[in-house]
Amino acid sequence: MKTLLHDAKVWENGRFVPREWTLLTENGTEFPAAAPEGIEPVEAAGQYLLPALAELHADFRQPGLEHIYTFASGFEAMLRGGFSCALLTPEEHPVIDNPSVVELVRRQVENLPVDMRIAAAISADLKGELLPEMVEMVHAGATAFSNGLKGLPTTRYLELALTYAKQCPCRVHLFPTERAWSSGVSVPAGHVADLYGLPGRPEFAETISVFRIIEVARAVGAPVHVKHVTLPSSVEMIAKAKAEGVDVTCDVPLMDLAFDEEDLVGLDASLHLVPPLRSAARRAKMAELVRAGAVDAVAAQHIPVLPERKTDHFSATEPGSVGLETAFPLLLEVLGGASEETLARAVELFSAGPRRVLGLGPADAAGEWMLWDPDATLIVSSSDFAGAVSNSPLMGQTLKGRCRALVLRGELLGA
Amino acid sequence: MKHLLGLQGVPEEEIYAILDTAKSFRELLDRPVKKVPSLRGTTIVNLFFENSTRTRISFELAEKRLSADLINFTSSGSSISKGETLLDTVHNIESMKIDLVVVRHSGAGVPAFLAKNTHAIVLNAGDGAHEHPTQALLDMFTMRQRFGEIKGLRVAIVGDIRFSRVARSNAWGLKTLGADVVFCGPPTLMPGDMSDLGVEIAPNLEQAVRGADVVMALRVQRERQNDGYLASEREYRACYGITRERLDAWNPSAMVMHPGPVNRNIELDSEVADSEQSVILDQVTNGVAVRMAALYLLAGGIGK
CATH class of the missing domain: 3.40.50.1370 (Aspartate/ornithine carbamoyltransferase)
Known part of the structure; x- marks a missing residue:
């Protein structure tokens, strides 16, 4: 397959270079002086050819909850959002905690043009009590381990699991929370929780857990990724540990950069998210840290929820939002606009960064590109989302820019 | 006032309007005939998703004293646990042409959710730890x-x-x-x-x-x-x-x-x-009068 672009600005080693002709093939990218014969060019004036994006938390609900969402829906969402790679997270439907389930998932996703990678559970049934067959799961196709959005109940289990995981070439993705705050309504402790009399999740539930993960990773010498940190003090701990030689990475959930505790006044269920939104001051500081390059990646946290599980009172609704389709323009907005500098920062946070966490080289080097139209306008509506879900807090909002297509190994997809 | 979802943000004059109206109804409760025709033709549903004896009885009595037609719906636990969403439950009840909903629920924000999603007037009879x-x-x-x-x-x-x-x-x-x-x-x-x-x-x-x-x-x-x-x-x-x-x-x-x-x-x-x-017992008696006043003032908007 070959794709010929006319007048695109192409990402080359962190810069954007205007190219009259860009020829994308299975074997790489060329810039011919004239249009090669026999290929219909795609007009891309004013558009950018960027490395395709990667997502560190995708729950496509399959296997088990195909009535909500499927790998096919996930593929569609990835196409619309410009993602060539997504890490499937182990959730309870059923839990990916044995080689047979890993094999089942691998068979269903391996022939898709995008790269859906499997994070297998770091504990049987995500309970944090018994080790799963990690080596066998890697042989079956797992490339990472995780405990989803569940906290591990004891430091002893964390130590055992990280120690056992060392025999596998996998990073362990851990969500920093105390087990006691892993379930139930997800709102931050603070004035909004107290306004409604809801049990808020305190900040120390995250920071203590981040500390615990870092210290055990340091002692054991295992590579870890701290999922979805929302607090500046968490980022500072991780940065310090990195400087001291601990192999630790982290991501920040995009929604926590776009919304904060104040947006929860009125209890809009589309903002029922895990981790909970934090205060406006924390959000501002986190955005500053993200802009300054203090974190490895951002995560869209794609969690499809059926409309009926979101149309109830807040405490009864299911947490989560879909986000792949809207992630990149939202990140640009959070970073402060659509300048080329911002675009480069966004590529780092949503492509190069997460790919490094996953042990992958740059997307452009792998022939995985996104054609980005910075001038398109997206008024978010249910038709923008794949599958039968639209659980996004962005409904009705206007976003600037849109992924026009994915180009994977020369093939133009989703245009 | 379209609904009574809580007292946060309710201006002084509206609170006094309820308290002043309640005074007249309180006097009525000491008379031999305690019933007035104020809400004749108005249909009220008492939607109690949480156990309650005194609040439910107090509302029922207030509604009867005002000559409203009333229906009681009691169910503990989330409607989701029964396989029906709260919204479905409410739409079903609304289809029966209800004018006013008195709701108690363990979830904070339920009355506001109903007010947003139905045409009925909503009166909060207690939502979680939020407001009463x-x-x-x-x-x-x-x-x-x-x-x-x-x-x-x-x-x-x-x-x-x-x-x-x-x-x-x-x-x-x-x-x-x-x-x-x-x-x-x-x-x-x-x-x-x-x-x-x-x-x-x-x-x-x-x-x-x-x-x-x-x-x-x-x-x-x-x-x-x-x-x-x-x-x-x-x-x-x-x-x-x-x-x-x-x-x-x-x-x-x-x-x-x-x-x-x-x-x-x-x-x-x-x-x-x-x-x-x-x-304490005065509070109980006054509760009926205050609820009569709130219902009366809210229902005043029906048909307008």
Whole structure:
């Protein structure tokens, strides 16, 4: 397959270079002086050819909850959002905690043009009590381990699991929370929780857990990724540990950069998210840290929820939002606009960064590109989302820019 | 006022409109014939998703005294657990052409959710730990009966503030009318951030009770002990119980209130609950009048 672009600005080693002709093939990218014969060019004036994006938390609900969402829906969402790679997270439907389930998932996703990678559970049934067959799961196709959005109940289990995981070439993705705050309504402790009399999740539930993960990773010498940190003090701990030689990475959930505790006044269920939104001051500081390059990646946290599980009172609704389709323009907005500098920062946070966490080289080097139209306008509506879900807090909002297509190994997809 | 979802943000004049209207209905309750035709032809559903005896009966009585047609729907637990969404339940009921919904639910925000998603007028009869506006209104009515004015009163609310919709609604309403509100309770049962409510926090019971015009004890829920918020009922009483000795020593003239039902000799001693100082049964009577007033004023908008 070959794709010929006319007048695109192409990402080359962190810069954007205007190219009259860009020829994308299975074997790489060329810039011919004239249009090669026999290929219909795609007009891309004013558009950018960027490395395709990667997502560190995708729950496509399959296997088990195909009535909500499927790998096919996930593929569609990835196409619309410009993602060539997504890490499937182990959730309870059923839990990916044995080689047979890993094999089942691998068979269903391996022939898709995008790269859906499997994070297998770091504990049987995500309970944090018994080790799963990690080596066998890697042989079956797992490339990472995780405990989803569940906290591990004891430091002893964390130590055992990280120690056992060392025999596998996998990073362990851990969500920093105390087990006691892993379930139930997800709102931050603070004035909004107290306004409604809801049990808020305190900040120390995250920071203590981040500390615990870092210290055990340091002692054991295992590579870890701290999922979805929302607090500046968490980022500072991780940065310090990195400087001291601990192999630790982290991501920040995009929604926590776009919304904060104040947006929860009125209890809009589309903002029922895990981790909970934090205060406006924390959000501002986190955005500053993200802009300054203090974190490895951002995560869209794609969690499809059926409309009926979101149309109830807040405490009864299911947490989560879909986000792949809207992630990149939202990140640009959070970073402060659509300048080329911002675009480069966004590529780092949503492509190069997460790919490094996953042990992958740059997307452009792998022939995985996104054609980005910075001038398109997206008024978010249910038709923008794949599958039968639209659980996004962005409904009705206007976003600037849109992924026009994915180009994977020369093939133009989703245009 | 289209709905009564809570007292947060309700202006002074609207609170006084309910309290003034309630005064007329309160007088009516002392007459031999206690029924008026004010809401004839209005259909009200009492949607109680949480156990309640006195609030439900109080609303039912208020509705009957106003000659409304009423239906009772009681169901504990989330409608989701039965496989039906809350919205579906409500749409079904709405299809029966209901004018006004009185709702109690364990989930904070349910009345606002209904108001947003139905055409009916919604009256909050208690949502989670969020608000219980008619309870606060009847408390304010009772205070006004005794003191004439709410402005300048000092009201001490003692007990499980964290999980109390009564405390929150009273704080919003009383602050709007110019009273000073002081909260006191075990640290585990106090909210962490009360900056929105603008109330004073007393470090101990004595400082809360001394100088208060009103001392309101809240009910201690047994499950708080099982959930680890309290060590024992004995220790609760020792630290926060409103006893005869304490009132005599610190504030012999305070008016004592309780939203009921009372755990006798835990948060409130029988000797106090049954004394002249206590207005607990007046609160119950006034509750019917206040609910009549709220229903009457809300239903006034029907058909307009």
